[in-house]
Amino acid sequence: ANSPSAATSAATPLGQDLPSKPSVLVIDPDAHIRKLLQFHLTRSGCTVVHAASGDDALKVLREQGRVDLALLDLRLPGMPAKELLREMVQGGKVGNIIAMAPPNGNLADAIAAMREGAFDVVNKTASFDQVHTSIRNALQQSGLKQEVQHLRQQLEEIERPFAEVIGRSEAIAQVLKLARKVRDSDITVLITGESGTGKELIAKRIHYMSK
Secondary structure (H helix, E strand, C coil): CCCCCCCCCCCCCCCCCCCCCCEEEEECCCHHHHHHHHHHHHHCCCEEEEECCHHHHHHHHHHHCCEEEEEEECCCCCCCHHHHHHHHHHHCCEEEEEEEECCCCCHHHHHHHHHCCCCEEEECCCCHHHHHHHHHHHHHHHHHHHHHHHHHHHHHHHHHHHHCCCCCCHHHHHHHHHHHHHCCCCCCCCCCCCCCCCHHHHHHHHHHHCC
16 A cells, blocks of 8 residues: 555654653545554554544644644645645644655645645655654654743743842842842841842742742
8 A cells, every 4th residue: 555654664662752642643634544644653652633634633633732743644625735734833733744745746835835834744655664754853853842842931930030120230130140049949048138129029039939
């Protein structure tokens, strides 16, 4: 059979380097292809959901939430694949997208898919072993993007308490620097200063961050 999943894959499980079991959305109008891809992806350690059209895919994403990867056939009934790809990229619910080009597809379709945000374009006549590396790389990059986003959120949480402290002087900068240093320490902090200089605000911020 000519499909990305026709060959038996003996490759390394796709999720072994990821913090959780990767989720994959397969979008293809051919039920046979969807089942074959689901079989090999599941055996490779993925959770798989599938859709036969662009409208079905968007419905799955609304109900399912975020997925780590979408495998998208570039020839879909109804909504054009290019439009669906754009919506998935802008919607932020898909970590990465790999476009699957038909054997008679043209180079312009592949280039358009990459411009719209596809991670890679693979040939539908390739075996699952041949596209395994592309899928693995896409999942790893998706995981890295999630990790960066998580670290960014953590940084915002750390800095938010100090955003209320207004001041640009060297003295204020030193106070904030010391506050950041002691917030994770198991010590008693004495804050001194004249009335109205912000002692209570600094104390509250240190207390909040040390919880």
